[in-house]
Amino acid sequence: MKMWKKFLNVGVALGTVSLLTACGGSSDSSDGDKTDFTGDTLTLGVWGGNESEEKALDQIIKDFEAEVGAKVEKKVYTDYNTQIQADMAGKTAPDAFYVDISMYPWFSQNGVLAELDSDKFEIDKFYSTLTDGFTTDGKLYAVPKDMSTLSLYLNTEVFEKTEVSIEEIPTSYEEYVDWLPQFQEKIDKVYGKGKVFAMSYNLEMSRNYHLAIRDGGKPINEDGTANLASDKVVDNLSILKDLTDTKAVVTPKDIGTGWNGEAFGSGKIAIMDEGNWVYETLKTEFPSIPFTVRKMPTYKGTEGSMMFSVGWGKYVGTKQSDLADKWIQFATNKENMTAWSVGTGTLPSREDAAEEAKITENEDLKVHLDAWDYATIWQDGVTLDTVDKAYQNFLPKALDGSETFSEAMKQADEQANADIQAN
Template identity: 65%
Template sequence: MKRKLKALGMGLLLAATVIGLAACGDKNQKSGAEKTDFSGDTLKIGVWGGNESEEQSLSKLISQFEKDTGAKIEKKVYTEYNTQIQADLIGKTAPDAFYVDASMYPFFSENGALMELDKEKMASDKFYDKLVDIFSTDDKLYAIPKDLSTLALYFNTDVFEKTGVSIDDVPTSFEELVSWLPDFQHKIDEAYGKGKVFAMSYNPEMARNLHLAQRGDVSIETKDGLADLANAKIVDNLSILKDLVDTKAFVTPQDIGMGWNGEAFGAGKLAIMDEGNWVYQTLKDEYQKINFTVGEMPTYKEDKGSMMFSVGWGKYAGTKNSDLADKWIQYVTGTDGMALWVEGTGTLPSRQDVAEATKITDNADLNVHLEAWEYATPWQKGVSLTTIDTAYKNFVPKALDGSLSFKEAMTKADEQANTDIEASN
């Protein structure tokens, strides 16, 4: 099946040739001498809005780059990134360099929106190789990762102390948690009162569950780009979630009246949560009374697993400022630029030398997240990932509350996703 360009998350049909036309910009620039004097030049960069620490860190990067090069950075902040970046690509007004989320990379790659990056110039050998692979096609590099995040387990040490349970006694596999959680929940209820604190949280979305779904070399997407959630192996893999929910000790933040894991954990309502390293500084800054430690995600079917998220910097295929775009990407993903970024934002560096220079490897909690890059599943699939995820989130609750079997729920999810996918082709 030949797939055409479509809007991520919107299901809008677009002409596949539009972005291809944008790709004829500055591809031949490499044949000439590389430009080194950027005084008075302007580079347009595209980003989405971040939190205060991210905004401040980006501003510092921009200021230092402008000082070092004499160039000016023009920043465009997108509020609806997936839709707005496409509009700029179609109109051939896309920024010279812009954020490329790992989950969106297949879309940009398939539609020729990115210019190839020079591996040697970008020092790609300094980055964790799995991250380089995420942003590569046919062994060619099209974006370079600026940071990464992974999931790990957070343990509220005060809850464990009050219940008389040792964190060392927590099972290290999802299968063992099924039989262990009820007794732990009983001890929590005795210590705090029923319904006050819960043993463990989860999130019923594919961005958290993909590493479970794809155990045993199976994929949620067929070779033709269709959803395959009802695949017998995937249904079997995901059934562990139903087993855990049935313990009555495995809850979503929304089940207990909270917006997200960090809020629920910070309010002292969870003993264990699986969360990304982005929550670490939030807990330190906003929930200082909560004492915690971090450990690896549980194994499943005898293998380690987690999720990994990354955002890279890519260069617009139609840029007329290729050398300056390279200079910017080199700086923000180089040792000094990345150190400034990760120290200011709490994200993890995508290269080992920066992890050591910033002493993140000396932080036992954050190092758990960092080391997970080796076995974590990247949040990336084909261009239909958002569509499949939406259908999954619509129907997995019915499997978890028992109103449908897992097979029935995933069959309906496939039907919804594939209807939307076919409609956009």
């Protein structure tokens, strides 16, 4: 599911601009009792997905049109953040649109989302961690349509050929530091040196954020400024240096591949942490690679993972408030969320839909689903993307030893805060 992976790294590209006036006030008021939408048109703002996503969304739209009598027009954005913000400023935003949970603070701060009546959307059926991520001051502004979490993927063929039992895999990151060199040595004997590596890692903060916040670490201050060089955050993230120093851990780019799924699918990686979006990709594009899924390692004695979600929000300036509510209700009800999950490989954000889709009967996907209880949402204010870019620029210096971790993160803070101040 490369499209989702790509979007996770986009974040909020523009600085905060005032859209409150440009929006033209709140959505039209109504009692929500309208049922006949014949002749009405609803516009939906989405980004382009893969073939399975397009097919699943089009089917839900077709069923919705048949049920309510309205016409639905999709507005597909190629540069989502930039284009949808421009439409909001120009009062041409779609009636309902995708809200990435990492972007939600920006939308909330700029007042472009209409408040949703939680009683209309069966919110008690959803995983509370997700609905909390789309809530401000106790008010709901988007309904999560799906979610994804990180888990470990293990190439079982590599373990079989090296005669290493999967049960030997450490349960904590700290234990990996001592275990990885031994595993890599066995891999080299079977495959040859430099052909296959024990583990992969990613430079994005969206993968490492759950490590950075252990024991109260705060990568971003309350005022939005970067705090990567703080003692706690540096100490937390130093495990990445310990892991890369084993020479058994590489990035996908290090081995000539574009992303984790490709690196793992080509048989060059034994262990990777990845979202459930990769599950169907491995099944369809790399069917010769046998794998199993395990929960993420603990760190500093606690469980952790990352959680990503996208919700449906309603534009504050919509003239089709009732119809937009109807769409969000329809798209996120038990039946359609189940169909969406089965069709796209995402995880349902409703517990009853997860049961209906039989996610718990799939041992691999169940690992991802169970992570909702302890995973950290990829969300931290409106400067998250700016801090992440600086983090990615300077993390390599910390990992290759050209600078200390503290020095590298100090430079990352300086870059991020300069960019934040400039905006």
